[in-house]
Amino acid sequence: MTLVHDFDSTLNRKNTQCKKWDTYGDDVIPMWIADTDFKCPEPIVKAIQKRAEHAIFGYPCIDKGYEEAVCGWQKRRFGWEVKPSWVEYTPAVVPAIVYAMRAFTNPGDNVLVQMPAYHPFHQVIPHNGRYIAPNLLLHNEDGSWSIDWEDMEKKLSDPRTTMFLLCSPHNPTGKCFTREELEKISELCIKHNVFVVSDEIHSDIIYKGFKHIPFGSISEAAANNCVVCVNPSKTFNIAGFRTGAAIIPNSNKHNRFYSEMENLKAFGRNIFGTLAVQTAYTKCDYYADQLMEYLQGNLDYTHKFLQENIPQIKLGPIQATYLLWLDCKGLNMEHSKMMKFFLEKAKVAMNDGYTFGPGGDGFMRLNIACPRAQLVEALERMAKAVKELSK
Template identity: 55%
Template structure:
């Protein structure tokens, strides 16, 4: 490999939220928030250093390189021929959820989500005065999450339902939705005139045997009824630059979103955000490929280890993301007891499953985007703690 993913980097001296915000003691491994412990690609580091040599950092121009880089990534990686003019700059993915809510619904209207899911989905709906409808994902006998399409149709047909927030690949369910599933979602949303907001921030993080399909690539009809959100932060460890993109093929939707952006005075780009975004999506394909090879080995090792040595904690086969969704219900603990057990006994800083909403109680989320030695240490600590119960 060109990149060394085994390298141990001390992040406690870098104002790092994963390590410092929660004030974890030295004997607790922070494996929660969704960034990686890997160094960025050399190309990104070099581009930043080169630009930083210039002593002025005033307002930048809105270079079309940004839009072209986003379009290139979707075309080369996923086969979706995106027109660069469809691309809108964003200081992250979440602002576009808010823009969509404000542009395409009124207070009291309804938004459908699929819990357990990324916590800001529900928060941003409620904080903007809209009602939340839950199409809860259901587990099969193997722990794999499935969509309840009968329930989904019931929620979408409500005349006050205006938006459907989709996480694909799904965080934390580790699902990479199939073409059949996406088609059924798209057809139902068209039938009931519900706009799809597809958060595809984990699109690069799929394991062998699975393939990410951009929602807008499936058909022209779907493309004209969606906003697809992407961001290189999860893949290239550049979340701190707060830069993402929205792909909006429908000009009417795009223009209405632009009005909302202007109304909220949220225009203007960042120098280093654009620089890292463009560099990642034009020069760092090899890094994304190598990281997934590395994560594949960590994921496979973890699945085998838990099945053989920690069977009381279940892990369904992860299809995507480096965020492992641990089913701890066989430990027979309350959620507070489970959190305390992971922190005080296993010495692991994990995400509380209950924060992901309905269906998250009894679960914890573990981030394995770190050197494999760290994953191995975490599993050993978890095994020791469970065996001591």
């Protein structure tokens, strides 16, 4: 019997050491950081409860069931045949990016990043002595985003550029890359001897009409020139367990990655996190399917609401992620005042587009992974605040 999850149910997250809800005041609706306001799937909760009853939480040993669970998910959901020997446990995606950067580049090298970009990318690259080579995505008239191929190859052909940090699907624009786009990226990177690190943390959140293609599944050549970083945290709301995986098909590259982890002593596994991931990837397909149905409803509602009530805010076609990249330039407001306006006048917390780097001015990022009633309230607050602007 298939379980049914109630995504309309609400749970008070205040005062639970919750970054999303405890950062701003009680009168603010938090629609910012990328976790959901949905309860975890029942199988995960029960598995954690059962393990907690054991009452001893000493050092864990490596359970190959973890790697096998990652492989099974990639096969069922995306058709990618991953071998357990390719999988390496990591505490999260960003640490995996750091391990890869230290393993496959040298201080002073350039790392190509498509802009606007997930804000930690702007931090971890310079913090590790590398430089960002920005490749701005092109914002089309219909609100969609496309790749500037000419600029990309120019940046990749620079001998100082040794890594491409790809975010697929793309955060914050919500772009789901096509097979043809990924094939061309792979060809260009191989041509110019550039290694690819693909952050695929949002790969489960794909809307109707689109399909996620794991970078390592494109071809044998692509697989031998990449690290694919995955994590079920966005899908199943388990970011607090700090548990993810890196998939590295090439054994020599895998050894280099592992050596860097060894240098940094980055091996500790979280007992509950490992169990949560194994359970998510083996018993919670139903939840991922139902989640996407609910998010599709939230996305459709938001599109319609903005068109009818806040036409000054534009939302282009969103292909992936539950993070909506709102074009707020129609408000005719200095970007420096935008975050304050929504926070103080609308009492809605979103992510400031400025923090995503070039291409982020005039944009705000809205998280719609919440019960419908919460989304409705947030949008109505925004509409009321914008209406007050014209008075």
